[in-house]
Amino acid sequence: MDLKTLLIALDLLEIGLAAGASTFALTFYFMGIKDEVIDASERRFMGAVYFVLRVAIVVIVVTELFYILYWGFDAFTLVKTMEVLWFRWMLLGIIVANALLMHFHKMPMWLGPALAGGSWYALFSATIWPDLALPFETLLSYYAIFVVAMIAFLRLVKFLYLKK
Amino acid sequence: MDLHFFLILVHIVGTVLGVGGATFAEIFLLKSLRDGVVDPHETSTLRTVYMVLRIGLTLAIISGFGFLVLYRLEGHASYLYNEALWAKIVIILVILVNALVLTAHRVPMWLGSALSLTSWYAALIVGYLIGPGDYGFFEILGYYVVAVAGVAAALFIVRRLIGIHY
């Protein structure tokens, strides 16, 4: 197995892990706010999840940038077109910006988690979807619809689970 | 939305939940065992993680079989003899059997954890990275065994560093 394949594998692993971690971030957040208090124990577990997410973001960004700068886009086998690549990098940008805004409490909680979860799932899907070659605008539209659906879904979960 | 699209979506969700679940099951187990005692809150958290993991596994297996039925019905039966597919099936079987033997306490924790973690990531990589003819069945499983050994060694070092002794 050569370095190129190893880096692609690492990228795929990190994206899969981060998408899973964002699911747990949401799950533990809801579990934590059910009694309206996030105690020290809950904070510890959520801390582990956010740590994994941050490490994943760094590894993904560094891996992909290095790969494309060193070997060029044509060698990057995870995507078929430049438009899909730019869409994925846009998602990474949204994820990072959203994480910063949430960290400084500048992002409303009805939007932040949905944007984070939706973006990670969109990134994972755009990475592993077989032969994805849609135009950027189409991908953007699907993504926007997905985020709105995530907002609605999380609102429903909050209503059913927290009775709020 | 056609059936293939739907199966891909379900498989994505299953894989994400499974990979994330396996990773956090290990992380939270390590955190919980650090003080030598798994308290009720830690148990509750671990139970949630395992439940998510089982949901992920169920979704991944059902959608995976869905793909196989689709290949058969659409005249792509040759895919069913793909060596990478069978390597992935073996890896999924390892996940299933490992869960049973871990529950029965018939496998040491260091091996069970390594098998669980490595198997999920291996299934992800084999599923999405390896095309027909890239690698043979035994070659993939060879890499897999090496990966299990590597992860077991890494987890051993991590446990020693944080003071956990199984």
Add this chain to the structure above:
Amino acid sequence: MLTLALILHVILGLIAVGASYAAVMLLLKRTIASRWLTWSAGTAFLAYLLSWLTGGYYYVVYYGFSVKPIIKAGAYPWAHGVVMEVKEHIFLFLPVLAFLVFLATLLPHELETDSMFRRSILLLSVIVFVLGLAIALGGIIVSGAVR
């Protein structure tokens, strides 16, 4: 109708194997969740039965005349000669074994208190699961030979 029969056969088979797996897992726990165990074993038995019926319908109406000759004339005749024959014969007794497991789950007190009985039922459940799994994998092999 035939496609539906094949799809149902596979789905029901998957449900049956999954439920068998759940039964084994529940029997391995220190304390038995008897309601879940009974449901799992009952679902497994019912699903094996229905998978048997749908598979049998598909075999009699279509497979025997249209698919079997293709396999036997193709590159993998053993897929029918060995694998399919094994599937057919194992399925003669698999639903019966699954039914026995289900019956045992109706005795939760005995399962909790009699360790020999519990170990025997656990072994039987494992056999049901392993056979179910083997049949499912055999189905993939048979399907893959249809070219």
